[in-house]
Amino acid sequence: MDFTLNDEQRQIYDYGAQLAQKFDNAYWLDHARRHTFPKEMFQQIAEDGFLGIMVPEEYGGAGLGMTEMALFMEGTANHGIPLLMMVVGPTMSLAHIASHGTEFHRRELLPAACRGEIQFCFAITEPGAGSNTIKATTLARSKGNRFALTGEKTFITGADVSDYCLVVARTKPHTEVSRKTDGFTLFAVDLKKKGVEMQRVKVSIPLPEEQWTLFFDEVDLGPEDIVGEVDDGFSILFDSLNPERIILAALCCGIGRFALRKAVVYACERNVFGQPIGAHQGVQHPLAKAHTAVEMASLMTRRAAWEFDNKLSAGASSNMAKYAAAEAGIEAVDAALQAHGGSGFTEDTGLYELYPLVRLLRTAPVNRELCLSFIGEKVMGLPRSY
Known part of the structure; x- marks a missing residue:
């Protein structure tokens, strides 16, 4: 590579x-x-x-x-x-x-x-299923060569500014399939269709994009709305989910660098006890440690992207990148805040608002525990934990 x-x-x-x-x-x-x-x-x-x-x-x-x-x-x-x-x-x-x-x-x-x-948004998460997509209940019921979509998706980023939503639905309930991954179909749903409603999820994180719950009530869909093959959507789903991990890892690395750059400028300019605070190892070492973590996560992110582009199995690298980058992003923003002292929490600095975002990405859209379970089982050969 x-x-x-x-x-x-x-x-x-x-x-x-x-x-x-x-x-x-x-x-x-x-x-x-x-x-x-x-x-x-x-x-x-x-x-x-x-x-x-x-x-x-x-x-x-x-x-x-x-x-x-x-x-x-x-x-x-x-x-x-x-x-x-x-x-x-x-x-x-x-x-x-x-x-x-x-x-x-x-x-x-x-x-x-x-x-x-x-614009497009993406809908997979459900209130009752969470990360266990297999138990999704949003159902596109067959009606001849058409479908009636009914169900609920939540934490849908930017649904209010989107025209279409790529929806992961079941075309067969999980109780009626021989393999648990069978019966999934992806649809590009026009959000202006009759039967689509949305409700804002009030997330206490400063972000330009809001989160929404989408409700589908007998939404009429046809062959023209299907993405991929009917009942075989799960086999292509990771064409979306691995890129999601990779792209969010990249975001975390960038935010970490941005926060550390602000911290370095401040630590070089802020003088206490006759010298810049950046000269003190108590300030310098956490920033250097966070910088190292960000750069290592960035390399793993590029490896995952390279594997995906070369049609290699990118699951291991994608999960490691997502885990490492979210942790590195949190560490970087936290170290930058600590270096700024009280000024790090002021609106003028604009630093603290980054912390809820990187902290969110430890938990969503795939939490660190699932990343670690994937690494433990699929990479290291440990027994399945869920």
Whole structure:
């Protein structure tokens, strides 16, 4: 594996600095505090061609891979601009539809999404199932060659600003299948359809994107809405879930770097007892330790992306990257806060608001315990724990 960036990848990674000249961390933070989606910044990203990084050129995208998407996310987060809509839309939904969608999806929806004219969100989590997707109860009941979708999905990022949602549903209840992974189908659901309603989930984290619960009541779906094959959705689901782990790992690494950079500036300028506080090992060592953790997590993230792009089994690296990056992000923001002392908790510094985000990513969308269980069983050969 060669992790040296080519010229195009370097430009993608450095794009965050360019974007931050107009839409900087202060812009992001203002929208995060008001829970208002940054439409102008998202449209700028669309105009610059980054919504379709993982979409083939024939469908309006750049025809690149997971590596470039991770570099984009890490590069923007390096400058304090983490965008969760880039996770659920361009990474999880658009790339998946490009690989498994119908001609209508590819020819009509993907080009519009790459231009920023429509947006996608992703729905898998249910109130009663949580991380145990096998027990999902949202059911698309067959009615001839059509389906009636009924059920509930929760913690759906950005549903209010989305036009379509990639929904993971059962077309056969888990009690009626021989293998527990059978009977899943993915649908691209138009959120304007009759029978779709949503309710905000009030999450106490400053973010531009809000969380929603989606309710489906006999929503009419047809063959044109199916992504992949009926009853065989689980086999392609990890085309979305491993990228989710990778892209969020990249986000955590970027946020960690952003926080540490602010801490270094402060520690060099702040003088106490006749010298900069950064000269004291009690300040310096936690920052250096966090920096090391972030850089190691970043390398694992790039390895996972490389494996995914090369069609290798990326589950182990994706889970290790997600676990390591979330822990490193928390450590970095915490060390940066401690270095700032009381000023780290002021609104002027804008540092404390990053902590709830990285702490969230230890728990969601896949918690660290499940990552560790995957590593223990699938990588190390320990007995299955769940």
